[in-house]
Amino acid sequence: MPQKPTEKEEEYIARMEYERLKKIEEEKHKKLADDEKKKLKELHFMRCPKCGMDLIAVDYKGIEVDKCSDCEGIWLDAGELEAVSKLEKSGLDKLFSVFSQK
């Protein structure tokens, strides 16, 4: 004949069940956050942060400069501002002339 669990055992079992379900929910939330992050990235990748139009990537001396096809904003990736700042004045002029309309 199976023994009836004591009150303490019942409390323990309920707590374990709660912990188990909580973990599943937390994983669901994490996955949701990851999915949302992925969705946002797909939505925003190579889009202008100001107007949302497509960016045109131009490689100049290993610096990838992204220029908006609409508002003409220029965007840089991590470390690229530093790289641009190290260009000689003539290099900077050439970089800007890449974008200037003839």
Ligand SMILES: [Zn+2]
């Ligand atoms: Zn723009």
